Amino acid sequence: MTRIDELIVYREPENGELLREMAWIMENYGKNELYGEVRARFFACMHRLVELAGTYGFERNLWQDYLTFLLVNNENVFSTACEIKGITEGSLLELARHDFAIFRELFAYDFADLERTLQAGFFEEILSYRRAGVASRVFNRRIRDRISELSLQLAGARDVEEFTQYMIRFYREFGVGKLGLHKAFRVVHDESGVQICPITNIAHVNLDDLVGYEIPKKKLIDNTEAFVQGRRANNCLLFGDAGTGKSSSIKAILNRYYDQGLRIIEIYKHQFKDLNDVIAQIKNRNYKFIIYMDDLSFEEFEIEYKYLKAVIEGGLERKPENVLIYATSNRRNLIRERFSDNWESQDDDIHRNDTLQEKMSLVSRFGVTIYFGAPNKKEFQNIVRTLATRCSVTMPEEELLLEANKWELSHGGLSGRTAQQFIDYLLGQVGQEAT
Secondary structure, eight states: OOOGGGOSTTSSOTTOHHHHHHHHHHHHTTOGGGHHHHHHHHHHHHHHHHHHHHHHTOOBOHHHHHHHHHHHHOOOHHHHHHTTTOOOSSHHHHHHHHHHHHHHHHHTOOOHHHHHHTTOTTHHHHHTBOOSSSOOSSSOHHHHHHHHHHHHHHHTOSSHHHHHHHHHHHHHHHOSHHHHHOSEEEEEEETTEEEEEEEOOOOOOOGGGSOSOHHHHHHHHHHHHHHHTTSOOOOEEEEESTTSSHHHHHHHHHHHHGGGTEEEEEOOGGGGGGHHHHHHHHTTSSSEEEEEESSOOBOTTOOTHHHHHHHHTTSSSOOOTTEEEEEEESOSSSBOOOGGGGSOOOOSOTTHHHHHHHHHTTGGGOSEEEEEOOOOHHHHHHHHHHHHHHTTOOSOHHHHHHHHHHHHHHTTSSSHHHHHHHHHHHHHHHTOOOO
């Protein structure tokens, strides 16, 4: 017998259909009149466990990994209270202990009799599964390995209290559900509404990978550190020349502060009307969210910036303290300007100054603006040398710089992006991979 009907806090886990199916099998496998149905449903459950293993990169005991998967993804009143902060007392903790006692029984379930009755000789492979490769289509390696480690800890817990402490520690370290187990997200608007969906494959960029730009990076670090530490921080606009590392800096900031609860949600300007729905879904969570807008700019006829203005500052509802907006742009003022804006021209705009102020008002809502300028020739050559050393390019320096100069003349000019593309070209010619 199983006691899943007695669950209180973890009563309706996401992806819990398999749990309910296995509970029915455990309760009915000994009934002769149901033998055929039980056996068929058992094989279907084994198929789903193997599919989960392929999707999430699980190995060893797939049943215990599945139970752990349910626990780390269940966003309930207890798990969300524990995320990043932890919990040490109260009725909620006692109710969670009640549920964990039931899960502990499921972890310790002895399948020997069930295996014999259903003639499932393959079942040993399910309980000692060997992964074909290292990839997970959903989790990065660090998260996958931590879930596998947690599975072993929960299976070996001496009592309910130790089981509970393992779960609290995991929630405090990684959080819970998709917002806890992933770094970055995109916004999808489908028939069911606005969804925040994980981005499962992002570049692991470090700030040290961006050669130069020490002052802009310092400003970005200072503002972000204040934010993740709960101090006052500003919305941030990174502007300047193309290919100078604005977007890479945002990705690097995410990688540096992810383990302190920082998350990033990427949104495009045609989705700005969904901003209020996005914020409503994250405002009561214990993470810090950066809403990220890459290559942000507007033409005169585009009005989406009005949604952004209202969200940043000016609407009746105050922007939550756990949300900041970071944007990158090649334009300082974001909205296209014309020379005629500064002329006493004979156009039909009666209040020309009001129109100009409307264009300027968006950028003024970013408290921190950081300039990323194109490198000069000497700085460009230093970037090339540094990248070549990191990637073990052995070309003599004089030849390297000569070829780099030729490359930038026909590939977009002086920028960090051009330098990286040049190094990638050299590595491709000799069949190497960048390290």
